[in-house]
Amino acid sequence: MKGEGERMASPARHTSLLDGKVSRLIMRLAIPSIIGLSLNALQQFVNAIFVxxxxxxxxxxxxxxxxxxxxxxxxxxGIGVGTASFVSRNLGAGNSAEASRGASSALAVAAPIGVAITVALLFRLxxxxxLLGxxxxxMPAALEYASTLLLGYTLMLLxxxxxSIVRAEGNTRFSMWTMIAAFTLNALLDPILIFLLDLEVRGAALATLLSQIAATSLYAVYFVKxxxxxxxxxxxxTLRGDRVKQITAVGAPATITGMLSAVAFVLLYRAAAPFGDDSIAAVGIASRLLTIGALPIMGLCIGSQAILGFSWGAQDFARAQKAAKFMLSVAFAFSxxxxxxxxxxxxxIVxxxxDSxxxxxxxxSTCIVFHLFFxxxxxxxxxxxxxxxxxxxxLSAVVSFARQGYLFVPAILLLPDIWGFKGLLISQAAAELLAGLLxxxxxxxxxxxxxxxLLSRPMSGER
Structure with a gap:
């Protein structure tokens, strides 16, 4: 008889990747990710409204x-995606003890990484x-906001x-309610801390910090109970090599993509800096809207990836094709x-x-041009x-690095010097268009x- 650590996952908590209509299955898997990523963006949006x-x-x-x-x-x-993949695969194999070891090890690694990054940034903030422009x-307001926000980074990382762990084991409802609770608390605290207590930008960062503490407390209760x-x-x-390697191999692409986004924004703000504070603020508003629009699409694709990969590995090309077409259709319609x-x-919207x-x-004008080809x-x-x-x-890398890499970087480095602020706008729009056509x-x-x-083998049909 299996012990507590070896207990199998309840079938009700897991969704078979082979059963059911593809569109319904994708949405069932994608909705928690969409809600989570959208709430994260909305939290930043609410902060921006008050500030x-x-x-x-x-x-x-x-x-x-x-x-x-x-x-x-x-x-x-990156850590979350890698951990979720490790946990879900081991739960599916009936090895809940190994899933628990992977989850525990990932959290143990995430905490010191968060502390190390926080300390390094605070010393050179x-x-x-x-460097960001x-x-x-x-600078004074940016230092106040960023230093306070960094104090909660380790909690945000955890x-x-x-x-990711909770969603991987099938309890998407708890994860969603935790994020909703954190978002609601942040929205309630923003006006109190910013205006009532007169903390201004530091109050916005403090509201985010307190909401992260609340979310950590809820997750702690979840695991303790x-x-x-x-x-x-x-x-x-147990930081066993093969376990860490599995988590890292799956999570690294997500981290690299995020880092490319950060580098692109650095170049964008540096290009806007010579045109004054108003231009930096305008670019910030347009960029924030781009992020808000992108996150639901990312959530949809995260939900689709498991079905695509599973179908491809099973050589069920008919199901892979249906999943890809549905995902692309919904993603394009939304964007x-x-x-x-x-x-x-x-x-x-602006x-x-x-109020300026x-x-x-x-x-x-910045928002319009930035979103022309979104x-x-x-x-x-x-x-x-x-x-x-x-x-x-x-081939994935070729497409991934286009929009914020080899198409955008040369444009943002050259065009603002030639055409001024219009060159900055053209850089973003041209990179979006060319990457999209690619x-x-x-x-x-x-x-x-x-x-x-499909023509070279019998069609399996949709199960």
Missing amino acids: GTLSVQAIAAVSITLPIVLLLTSVGQ RDVLA ASRTI NMVNG QRGIVRVRPSYI ATFSAVVVIFARP RLLS EDVAEIAV GLFGVQYGVITMLQSFGRAG AVFVMLRQFRDLKGR
């Missing part, structure tokens, strides 16, 4: 720290913010891993709709984020997910390949 009423320098200070947030989040995403007028299948215990912490909404309603007329005039982002991210699921790492080309080739594989 935007203070001053141009305040919103610029918060905006300029976005690359730091993206960089820090990318580490948590002024230099980092200057913070001017002398922005919460990302905690959420043994509400799920996975057990998180000190005795399960195209989001693009249209921002372009059409740019002015009222008004939510800044000067910032608003620049931000409206409809192609859904295709880009869907194609990247499809290629990763099919094990085509090289993704469409690769997508068509992949579907031709899938069609060829």
